[in-house]
Amino acid sequence: MVKRVVFSGSGGQGVITASIILAEAAVIYDDLNAVQTQSYGPEARGGATRADVIISREPIHYPKVLNPHVLVCLTQEAYGKFSGIIRPGGLLLTDSKFVKVERKVDARQVELEMYGAVMAEIGNAIVFNVCMLGALIGLTDLVRPNSALEMVKSKINPDFLEMNEKAFGIGMRLADSHK
Amino acid sequence: MKTNIKFIQGNEVFAKAALYAGVQFYAGYPITPSTEIAEILSEVLPKRGGKFIQMEDEIASICAIIGASLTGLKAMTATSGPGFSLMQEAIGYAVMTEVPLVVVNVQRGGPSTGMPTSVAQGDVMQARWGTQGDHSIITLTASNLREAFNMTVEAFNLAETFRTPVILLFDEVLAHMREKIIIPGPGEIEVVKRLRTSVPKGTNYHPYLTREDGRLPMSDFGGVHRYNVTGLVHDMWGFPSTDPKVAYDLLHHLVDKLENHAELLARYKKYYTEDAEILLVSYGSSTRSALHMIEARRKRGLKIGLLELQTLWPFPRQTVRRECDGRSHVLVVEMNMGQICQEVKKAVSEPDKVFLANRIDGIFISPVDILRALNMIQGKGV
Numbered sequence: 001m002v003k004r005v006v007f008s009g010s011g012g013q014g015v016i017t018a019s020i021i022l023a024e025a026a027v028i029y030d031d032l033n034a035v036q037t038q039s040y041g042p043e044a045r046g047g048a049t050r051a052d053v054i055i056s057r058e059p060i061h062y063p064k065v066l067n068p069h070v071l072v073c074l075t076q077e078a079y080g081k082f083s084g085i086i087r088p089g090g091l092l093l094t095d096s097k098f099v100k101v102e103r104k105v106d107a108r109q110v111e112l113e114m115y116g117a118v119m120a121e122i123g124n125a126i127v128f129n130v131c132m133l134g135a136l137i138g139l140t141d142l143v144r145p146n147s148a149l150e151m152v153k154s155k156i157n158p159d160f161l162e163m164n165e166k167a168f169g170i171g172m173r174l175a176d177s178h179k
Numbered sequence: 180m181k182t183n184i185k186f187i188q189g190n191e192v193f194a195k196a197a198l199y200a201g202v203q204f205y206a207g208y209p210i211t212p213s214t215e216i217a218e219i220l221s222e223v224l225p226k227r228g229g230k231f232i233q234m235e236d237e238i239a240s241i242c243a244i245i246g247a248s249l250t251g252l253k254a255m256t257a258t259s260g261p262g263f264s265l266m267q268e269a270i271g272y273a274v275m276t277e278v279p280l281v282v283v284n285v286q287r288g289g290p291s292t293g294m295p296t297s298v299a300q301g302d303v304m305q306a307r308w309g310t311q312g313d314h315s316i317i318t319l320t321a322s323n324l325r326e327a328f329n330m331t332v333e334a335f336n337l338a339e340t341f342r343t344p345v346i347l348l349f350d351e352v353l354a355h356m357r358e359k360i361i362i363p364g365p366g367e368i369e370v371v372k373r374l375r376t377s378v379p380k381g382t383n384y385h386p387y388l389t390r391e392d393g394r395l396p397m398s399d400f401g402g403v404h405r406y407n408v409t410g411l412v413h414d415m416w417g418f419p420s421t422d423p424k425v426a427y428d429l430l431h432h433l434v435d436k437l438e439n440h441a442e443l444l445a446r447y448k449k450y451y452t453e454d455a456e457i458l459l460v461s462y463g464s465s466t467r468s469a470l471h472m473i474e475a476r477r478k479r480g481l482k483i484g485l486l487e488l489q490t491l492w493p494f495p496r497q498t499v500r501r502e503c504d505g506r507s508h509v510l511v512v513e514m515n516m517g518q519i520c521q522e523v524k525k526a527v528s529e530p531d532k533v534f535l536a537n538r539i540d541g542i543f544i545s546p547v548d549i550l551r552a553l554n555m556i557q558g559k560g561v
Contacts, residue, residue: 020186020357023186023357024186024357027184027186027359028184028186033358033359034186034357034358034359035356035357035358036186036356036357036358037352037355037356037357038355060358061467061468061470061471061474062467062468062470062471062545062546063352063356063358063464063467063543064543064545066545066547
């Protein structure tokens with residue numbers, strides 16, 4: 001079992017944090033191997049930000065992702081840049097506020113109103129990434145939901161814990177409606 | 180949940196390993212892609228009774244750690260290509276004065292300021308010959324974070340054992356990548372302590388008089404013994420000399436103390452080499468792509484193996500010759516224009532069978548890049 005995931009968006013959306021939480025949850029709580037890398041430099045400034053995660057039972061050598069099983073795009077630019085690399089039959093998750101999808105890729109395309117739901121129910125965009133992570137884990141079996149939630153808890157300032165738990169739950173709920 | 184299982188970045192691993200090895204003094208000037216090493220040690224080192232100084236530049240940084248090491252502390256710095264260039268003069272001084280220290284160079288695209296956030300392995304020759312004059316030096320590297328931990332501790336150990344600067348030549352991919360690592364417990368890896376002189380106070384201490392086993396016990400500078408330290412050719416007292424015999428013996432000592440132990444210092448790993456007709460030779464993060472490609476091709480019956488070099492300098496010529504001779508092809512995988520490939524060609528019996536698979540454009544070399552190079556040399560086209 002090898003799962004390759006690419007998170008993409010723009011700086012400040014928290015895609016890199018989300019990628020680390022996912023990969024670390026796989027290692028610490030689900031006893032799997034994982035590798036996380038991210039693109040730095042001009043790509044990471046203002047333009048498209050990208051983080052790659054590989055999760056596997058076996059040792060992982062090559063640490064980058066060429067054809068992801070799962071691709072998350074949180075901006076139109078990231079969608080335009082990366083949608084073509086998805087592995088045929090993979091899962092493409094987008095937020096309907098930020099991305100207008102063109103049904104061109106051979107993948108299961110899931111558009112969720114994650115940003116809208118976070119703003120309506122919590123009113124703070126800072127937890128958008130955790131909502132996205134909740135949705136992603138609801139749609140896949142990358143890690144156990146509890147593992148990801150525990151990792152969120154261990155990483156987040158206790159003052160913001162409730163907000164993050166709620167955001168994770170919203171993501172799971174949105175994913176459920178798509179199963 | 181075991182607490183010693185971590186999911187952390189390479190730079191954090193290098194910092195943790197330096198602390199494990201007993202680093203007490205860090206002076207540096209932050210530079211991408213090594214910055215996190217300084218960031219972490221600036222926080223942790225003072226809490227452990229150590230010293231962290233952010234210097235005005237890399238020249239001052241390495242000079243500060245030379246001074247600290249002479250006074251008896253385990254000392255290190257970390258940088259990348261541009262800073263490593265600035266350090267070359269003082270690295271030569273540390274070689275000449277035989278001061279143990281560890282310099283981490285997280286390689287990025289070069290020359291000059293190059294590509295700060297891109298991966299490269301272009302500083303291999305600079306690590307060996309960046310400072311002038313005949314000398315030898317130890318350079319270690321690794322391809323995964325656990326081995327990077329081991330090599331970092333090893334670097335401190337070898338620096339003390341051989342009284343030499345040791346270069347840890349990592350790269351951007353290894354430094355920024357996060358992966359699972361089980362942090363070794365106390366005592367799991369040997370940590371070498373400084374060998375101090377048993378010469379008592381009030382008795383003459385010769386700082387550069389080797390013992391029978393070739394080692395040079397140190398005396399903390401500014402402590403109980405008075406002695407001289409100079410970059411000039413010096414006698415056993417540490418005072419300048421132009422005596423041809425003194426010069427001849429000193430140069431031989433500096434070179435021989437490492438080159439005569441090249442095989443003892445050779446750290447390497449072999450993967451699938453027993454029946455391999457084709458042998459890849461790689462080091463650092465490139466090894467990961469080589470291994471990925473090998474495991475995929477093995478499934479299709481290709482007899483292909485890998486020699487991973489962890490010691491780059493002194494170059495493990497005998498090991499490389501032994502492992503490469505008799506193979507149909509040897510393919511060196513690295514992210515420069517053939518710096519180790521040329522060394523492999525010099526080491527083997529049939530240099531015409533040695534080829535290069537490389538990438539120099541800031542993109543991390545992929546398994547496909549290596550396969551393409553292999554197909555070319557086998558006449559299969561691209």
